[in-house]
Amino acid sequence: MKRGDVPGRLNLALPHDQEVLSVDGMLVAGRSKSIGLVMNTPIATMSEYLSEVVAGLLCGAETQQVNVTLFTCTIPGPGRSALDALTRLCRAREVAGIILMWSSGIDAAIQILQRESLPFVVFGRRVNDPLVSWIAPDNYRGAYSATRHLIALGHRRIAYIAYPEMGTTNTDRLAGFSAAHQDERLPIDESLIIPLPVEPESGYQALRSLIERPTPPTAVFAFNDTTAAQMQRAAIDLGRRVPNDLAVVGFGGLHISATAAPSLTTVSAGMAIMAEQAVEMLMGRLANPEKPALRRMTPVSLIVRASTIGV
Secondary structure, eight states: OOGGGSOEEEEEOOOOOSEEEOTTSOEEETSOOEEEEEEOSOGGGSHHHHHHHHHHHHHHHHHHTOEEEEEEOSOOOTTOOHHHHHHHHHHHTOSSOEEEEOOTTHHHHHHHHHHTTOOEEEESSOOSOTTSOEEEEOHHHHHHHHHHHHHHTTOOOEEEEEOGGGTHHHHHHHHHHHHHHHHTTOOOOGGGEEEOOSOTTHHHHHHHHHHTSSSOOSEEEESSHHHHHHHHHHHHHTTOOTTTTOEEEEEEOOHHHHHSSSOOEEEEOOHHHHHHHHHHHHHHHHHOTTSOOOEEEEOOEEEOOHHHHOO
16 A cells, blocks of 8 residues: 555654554564554644644653654545545554544444454543543533533523534533533523534634624533634624623633633643543553453543633
8 A cells, every 4th residue: 555545644753662563462673663643623623622632642652652643534535535544544554553533423433443453542532332442531520510610600691612523522511511500490592502513713603693692692611712712702803891791611721721811711621631641541452452442531620710700
């Protein structure tokens, strides 16, 4: 198979010994150990998130003495799908295992990896299949604490900005959002649950539409920090004060949440630490392929900042 037949790549190599752990667990001399981070979401829509993940991957790779290659399956070529690109990557056998960061169609991606017998760990979302290893933040608890925080501040019309194509991550956050309302015996206005595509500036446009409603929300809980920052910027551009007219909460604890003006209240998910643990989990799978799947939900914490309580 030619090198050009696999998806686009970015090598994140670290100097170390010259051996590779192959899929069957044998050491092959003359090559470097290598694992892949594989994603099907355009980098432009998740640059902040990806930078945190890569930082953690590099720490994990240094500890485990492996190289990491980022493979993007977003633009595989004319007549080819992201799943086709993933299949070609598996068959190229350039990496011993994969950390899968996949948005829509993850079930099909998992089936390909299982069929091709390439060890993998799903990153960032819970997976229902008991045979699949995954690591994800406690999305339910994070959404619950964010929503309870807004309710405690007196907000009753709270919008949830959803990304349905993110599967169980979105499902769990919506469940936490709903449970917080139920525990406070507050009705949920279904019209304030706003599904968005994973596209640049989708949050900015969504906020403009929300603000124009006869009865707009007084607070928004956004799927992630990037979307929250976009919505906050849109509110300010429309002459609204944050948080006086609109409180904003994000999810992720990314760098942008601290540098936004005003700074964003967010649910910190510890993405870098989680990515480091994902490398450890994958190497464990490679060393002991017969062991049961590893399923790890990591703790989250609410960081309260100016976007909900002011300066």
